[in-house]
Amino acid sequence: MTDATHAQRPACDPATVLDARFNRAIEAVCGRAADPQVRASGNPKFGDYQVNAAMSLAKERGTNPRALADEILKATDLAGIAAKCEVAGPGFINVTLEPAFVAARLGELSVSPTLGIPPAADPHAVVIDLCGVNVAKQMHVGHLRATIIGDSLARVFERLGRKVWRENHLGDWGLPIAMTLARLVREKADFARLTLDDLNAAYRGAQKETSTADLDAAYEFRCGPHRIAELELQYEPARAAMEHAKRTLVRLQSGDAEIVRLWERLIEVTMEQVYEAARTLNVKVGPENNRGESFYRDRLAGVVEAFAKSGLAKSDKGAMVVPFADRERPLLIQKSDGGFLYATTDLAAVRFRTYELDGSLVVYVVDARQRDHFKDVFDAARLIGWNTTKDGAESTLVHLGFGAVLGADKKPLKTRSGENFTLKDLLDEACERGTAEVMRRAADATSPTHGLPEAELRAIGAAVGIAAVKYADLSGDLTKDYVFDLDRMVAFEGDTGPYLQYAHARIASILAKSGEGADAISSAPLSLAEPAEKALALHLLRYAQMTLDVGRSLETNRVGLYLRTLAELFNAFYQACPVLKADDAATRLSRLRLCAISRTVLADGLSLYGIVAPERM
């Protein structure tokens, strides 16, 4: 997203070297610098890399593209880098790299603690709004995406060396919470023993008991006085409940010690499920990430004041709105009764995140339906100049609107009995399926997991089930809806999380059986004589660029694509090149080192998804 990030290029990536060399040659030939357009070749018959700039440059200069490609190629110093270069097709320059050059770069990668990722150029923080639970409500499948996508992006930015804030913007404030609280008080609930189910029931009960929909409709359609009087009598309890809720809200807002204590208990009970889900999902979200709506309550009046003072907000039908030049719909920041709205809270949060948290990138991982809302909030923030860090650097505000999770019938996911699928149900089932599969395989006497303690098998099974769920979610286009089909995800065949874990376990197994020490392996000379070895090595060298690309684009699916390709290339290598039974000791050690690097990169890549890579499965 930032130029600084974009400019970073991994030193061990051959594309970086080729880019520099061809850049120099193009400048010599054409008299000016231009992007050489270095790309990895899609087809092995076109070599390892292709340089595509000659065609567009020739068009610009009105010359023959193949002749220009020839000229550029002649001017490029590739001694020790390329084994073969040729001009092909309309003017592609196809480059086949020298295996020794690739091996040298891979050696650099293997001793890099960051796997070749250059240090972050932007010293500001990245702020990620994730999870987004509501107090007194059960977590459902929508929270799955907000949580694991946000956590994965956080992990990517941590890998890139950025300071990351995971912000759990909980819905812990406002009338609905007060209504729930009021009802629990009236019911004389035992707050010490409250469960989430109790809260949920109270929340729903409160919504229902205060509903005056029929009466409101009667007013709206100007029903006769008889009908109105009848309904008013009927809705007397609803009014009373709402009055109580409002009194409770006032006490909460004014800091009434007793009410605040009960309110905190509500949050505690709600968040316990979040922490449990986070543990199951291997997601780094805990109490330290809680910064809910209530945190911003004392800043809301200031937000409205700031917009009013700068002339950006105006009064409209008694409410305060921020109008926009390019659209009809204004942003409502204060109700006619003086109350604030979620847009007000979000504006306060934007300012806190850019200024106080010093974020030059603030990512909101919130479902796609809120696109318009965030467009308005971000535009308003830009109008008033809140998209800047403490030292005045520009902040990028991004809404990463993810698609819905659908059932097999393409409708929002429901259980068989037609109820909402809670996140817990879903994760429990995934873990069960994973465990069943691991147990089944462990029963086979020839399996590497045969005879392991049950607790260990269960841990592997849970890791496998969760990997299936997370991979299915993160490896697709985040903005699209996707069909949640446990049967398919937990099939563990093909393009799945367990497929990657399996590749990792195979590598770990080879290394364990080799009998070689880590030092002997990590210091072995690399030779990449076989095509499968070289192809694997080339892909390993692209890890750093892939990670940078994800940081720039926020497309987590690039990680999945990279890892799937890595696993495929490893499997091809595994099939074509014996490691433990290699022809000679030097080849054996070289291949072991290739295995070790593959394993490190695969495990690191899986860690970007927060997927655990077991040694055996």
Add this chain to the structure above:
RNA sequence: GCCCCGGUAGCUCAGUUGGAUAGAGCACGCGCCUUCUAAGCGCGUGGUCGGCGGUUCGAAUCCGCCCCGGGGCGCCA
């Protein structure tokens, strides 16, 4: 009505940001475990990339207009 997001193989989806003959996985057909984990590998069948036009050396990708599906549109969050 206005705005936003999608449409790629029978199904579920990729497609390295405009590159060479559009790829996987399921499913279907065939082959590979006396060799490091067969949750694997190889081969085959399967396509008007929603439609029409445009931009250019080159389009699934960019632009315009349609068709179909989904979502959102002031005092809830």
